[in-house]
Amino acid sequence: MIFGPLGRRILSRLGTSLVVAWGSVTAAFLALHALPGRIEDILAGDLDYPGLREAIAAEWGLGRSLPEQYLDFVARIASGDFGVSYVLRQPVAQIVGSQILPTVQLATTAGALALALAVLAATLTAGRGGAARSVASTIELTCASAPVFWIGILLLMAFSFSLRWFPVSGAGGWKALVLPSAALALPTAGLLAQVLREAMEKTLEQPFIVTVRARGLGEGLIRLRHVLRHAALPAVTLGGWLIGGLLGGAVITEKVFGRPGLGTVTLNAVLTHDVPVVLAVVLLAAFIHVAASTLLDIVYVVIDPRLKAQ
Amino acid sequence: MTDTLRPLAGFGGSEGPAVRLRAFSNLLPRARLTILAATAFIVALVIMAAAPHLFTHYDPLAGDMLAALKAPSADHLFGTDRLGRDVFARTLHGARYSLSIGLGSAAISVVFGVLLGLLAGLRSRLLDEAICRLFDVISSFPGVLLALLVVTFLGAGMENIAIAVGIAGVPKFGRVVRAQTRLVRDADYVTHAAIYGQSRFGIFARHLLPNVLTAVPVVATVYVGTTILAVSGLSFLGLGPQPPTPEWGVMLAESRDVLRVAWWPGVFPGAAITLTVISFTALGNALQRRFERRVP
């Protein structure tokens, strides 16, 4: 073998991810065909004009055998061709491409904000008894238990309507990004902080922490140099799921704040039964999720040397 | 690729470090208080869901245009919305929808998660691998988007979002049960049971299954909170029950138009969701800690 244990682990992880991605495409195909009714009716959405059904049938090759259709479907998705939205009369890839930027902006800003808040809260309060920890964990539990859209509504009432610091809706400039990112970030931050703190407290009970203290290190350094890295492990494990949550939450946040983006596109597509668009967005989200999880799993192996030998 | 739900370490059979036991023992009275408060809230919620009219004489659907957007008062505890409907009455009636859809979808996740998780944890590596990949595939679709797909195909409605949220939760639950099963499967009291004359079926029925299943209600309690949260989000997007249903998510969606002039329709239903989720989460976590400490 040319690859070391680490390389082999990463390769096998990549293989698994490909299988999962292929599995999600297959699931989409199966769902499409398991539905009652004709495929061309489903794909057409609420639209109807003479010749449409026939055009769809020709484009999707609905006359061919199922295995042929399936292979064609997988091949088209693999090449990035998500078909045409018959409702909007535009290639799906174009629609998604034009709207993806604000959503990615929102999700990444919120993700970064959540991570920063969680690390800060957990590092400052883990393992220290007293009021600060109780207050922090109560806030976290509340944030993690509150729906994104309610947090958005509360933020709107406080900062847009009462204080008038930030615009109510739209996507112009950084000011319009502040409240949506905060609304999306808070539940994730709450959850992440809980996981991080629990992991940190578990780590602080480990015997090696006594050894490290006996070297004369201060509490701050112990946390930064030793504890945080251990606590990162369960947080990384949670990462893939949180990214899925951020993507889903972005759809809701866009609706609360009336922001343009993939969420708005998707919701409109759902209302008009524009199946090609919904299918494309869902598959895209799945791919992003799979890619992110793969990356995180690789990060996990890099952080934890014990896994390389296993 | 796991998530916040985790197996109960206490059921593996190995004893946790004594240091930890002592550190947690000072939390005991507070944990008890949490369990008590959360249980009280959930019981109250169930009563509200079963018989909301015991607490209010207002009809949640009957509007009174003359009394539109009244601020909270003795007459209308939570005020009225833009159609003059009593927000308190609507919030009370909303408990029914959140609980039933939340519990319904949790039930779907639990039933299929337990079956698949047990199979994966027990049987051959091949089946384990297949089930784990299936979990990966399902969880690769973010819950909200999976629900959007289901609603596009099947149409909006309570049953459909319950199914969507239920399916999305199968891997979460399945992975917990799988991990739990492996923990129990490899514990000494299972691997050594043959010495005491137990047959394979006897070991499964007397040791393995009960010890895997004891963990399920605890983990499920935390999970109900998660489903209620997910369901409210989908209702907010208009994918679940339709107006004028007094569902909490729907009420919040309707409140957006009047936020500028009235805060109450946008505050109380959200607080209801949050408190409900907090109660289930806190109760589940407290139970989980109790089990892990295994204080009799």
Next chain:
Amino acid sequence: MTQAPPGPLVEIEGLSIRFDGLDGPKTVVRNLDLVIRPGECVALVGESGSGKSVTARSLLNLAGDGARVDARRFLIEGEDALAFSGARWRALRGAFAGLVMQDALTSLDPLRTIGQEVSEVALRHGLVRSSGRDALVSATLASVGVPEPEVRARQYAHQLSGGLRQRALIAAAIAGRPRLIIADEPTTALDATVQVQVIGVLKELVRQGAGLLLVSHDLSVVAGIADRVLVMRDGEVADAGPTADVLARPRHPYTRELIAAVPSADSRGRLLSSGRIVPDDSGAIRITRDPLPARRAIGDGALLEATGLTKRYRRNVAGPGGREAFTALEDVSLVVRAGEVVGLVGESGSGKSTCAKILLGLLEPDAGAVMLLGQPWSNVPERRRRSLRSRLQYIPQDPLSSFDPRYRVAEVIGENLSGIEPHVRRRRILGLLERVGLDGAFADRSPRLLSGGQRQRVAIARALAADPVLIVCDEPVSALDVCIQAQVVDLIAELQSRLGTALLFISHDLGLVHHLADRVIVLKDGRVVEEGAAERVFQSPAHDYTRALIAAAPRSLVGGAAARAVA
């Protein structure tokens, strides 16, 4: 080591340590005096919960959260430590005193390299700059006898063997050139041969002028290195003085009990916990112990016969290639006769556990066969084994994990009493409990609430419930404190004598095997290297490995001839 300053390193009078819990303050150490001078080893000996670790850690102000340390005098290098600030304590940690704990696998940060761990203390105290780091790490690792220090420095704790790991932990503690080394159970969980090496490293450090505070549960480990010893019990010093004096003339009954409870050749055929120490005419001591009940004769026929057992695993390894075949057991044959006690001795990784699993019919061998009572026992379907299951029973090392967590004591024992009417069963259970020295009230308790010794008694009762002809005991007392260990060993030996049950006693403790076994089998790297009657093997071992094992085993605390047991 740096030049030792004049005067004691530590001078403590009237130390008390107390924890304020919710259920009131709890004093764990009372009125303890301790002096440690440079070039001197002082040992704190006691069972778990005696307060020895807390005392040791209080020298670094690391007694734990909520610990309140008080003393009439608490001087560190002549300065009043009770007045030290947090920063002052941090400056002392690692520089004045280094801490070595048990089990380097958990006491070194598993995510950092050995090099990072070893250099951390020196960097913290400004003894080296980052440029001199590698040289310091190599020199320190080499000084504790770690071969290829440059290679080891880049590895992680999990990649090192137990002995190397423990040396690396010592290196990490002494890299700051402390004048005092605090070693808390530094050799516990290590194999005897490795234990000797680690103690050797510590001895060398003391010879170079460092002070050493050695904390241990094991008097025999301490006997070889400590200048002075403090025996602690329930937070108080029971006995103190020069090591030779305390061992030769123990004043406190507890110290006597500790000394008398250690199993050895001299205690063969006697009850360990009945030991009484009486002074000799010469002023030295000797131990008298009551005899065990008369044993039944050992039969001729084989109860259990294993021939040519071989078991291989594939395991993942670091480096290219990835997986390799690992032979856990190679061509092992053994016989246990009726009423016989066979000791199976070996260090970790010798294949003891694999062997036990195969003999118990929990694992199939790749080659070879096991016969139980003349019937095939290995490689047969479980159905065919079932009728014989009750003849062969098991006492595990960790009884709690072998009890279903939902079960109470009666259910645990009852599992082995199937097909009996409930009220008869209940009576049998109570009878069994009585037989292992437990009150009937224990039947309805959860095993979790029992002490380690009581749990082991429950496991013994469960094994006896099936009325077996042979019991496999896998390190049944290695997790117990020495006095409790003596009681449980006595119980096993007494039942063996009365019932005539054969035992296959697996242990790493040579003294214990010598105390109990009729015949000894020595296992190394999955092979039997020596087998024979216990007296013969211990007196004239034939194999080099057996000789090394015996040499590494802790000496009997009371000199051979002086300690002849009398009835």
